[in-house]
Amino acid sequence: MTLPDAVTKDAQLLWEYQLMGHSPRRCSVAIGLGSHDLGVADVTAEMYRQGMAPLVVFTGATSRTTRERMPRGEAEHYRMRAIELGVPSDAILVEPQARNTGENIRFSRALLEEQGVPVSSVLLVSKPYEERRAYATARKLWPDVKFVSASAPMTLADYVDSIGDAHLVVDMLVGALQRLLIYPAQGFMISQQVPQDVLDAYERLCAQGFTSRLIPDAAQTE
Structure with a gap:
């Protein structure tokens, strides 16, 4: 499955942010x-x-x-x-x-x-x-x-190839970002600054339906 270029670009922003x-x-x-x-x-x-x-x-x-x-x-x-x-x-x-x-x-x-x-x-x-x-x-x-x-030194494209499901990988990236937004207020992790371009990419991906790994009914911000 090949993703649209805009989706790949947004997913890349989330991927790079997750790497420490x-x-x-x-x-x-x-x-x-x-x-x-x-x-x-x-x-x-x-x-x-x-x-x-x-x-x-x-x-x-x-x-x-x-x-x-x-x-x-x-x-x-x-x-x-x-x-x-x-x-x-x-x-x-x-x-x-x-x-x-x-x-x-x-x-x-x-x-x-x-x-x-x-x-x-x-x-x-x-x-x-x-x-x-x-x-x-x-x-x-x-x-x-x-x-x-x-973690394994691999690109987003390499990871998609290893999983074999591009849509699922983007879903997982979106879910991981959501948890960084909502878990600090619940006491599960420290709060970290999320750049605006990453937040914008996250919102666009949510709007396009990459939501299977989201926590249902959770607030989208802290």
Whole structure:
């Protein structure tokens, strides 16, 4: 499916805004946030191999999207993938209960505290279009830790090709932006400034029906 040029341009604005632009650096631990995308496990494994973190946490249960593809749970499938890529099993902790980004952070923090792992910095690995959401959530729920965001280095076009559904990718971008707008007021994440051109692109995409990932009846602004 090929999207109109105007839609692609607006989606590109949302995509670029979601990327935090952090340079990877060595952290106390790498946390890979569960999802349908095994690329998160690939990036986390690569960060480990590069010496960016001595320990990896994979966090995630299952969802409607992953129930059939990852029947053992997202975190467990990530663990298996990372071991295939050369990460030793004793360098991986698994948190198998989290069902949203907030739980990913809270439950991973609790697991690390339970294991007695001192944490001053976290390499936070997510899907590209959820870098900013993950970062904003982590900053709210774990404010005394420094976070460095990471994801697969790919373009929007590459990501669309990997998913195979351009309309769905735009829906996901719109949904991710909506949450950045409404969640700070609900206490789920820190507030971040959204440039006007990104807001305008978001409104245009909503008006054109890219709304399947929106939270129904939610206010569109904080």
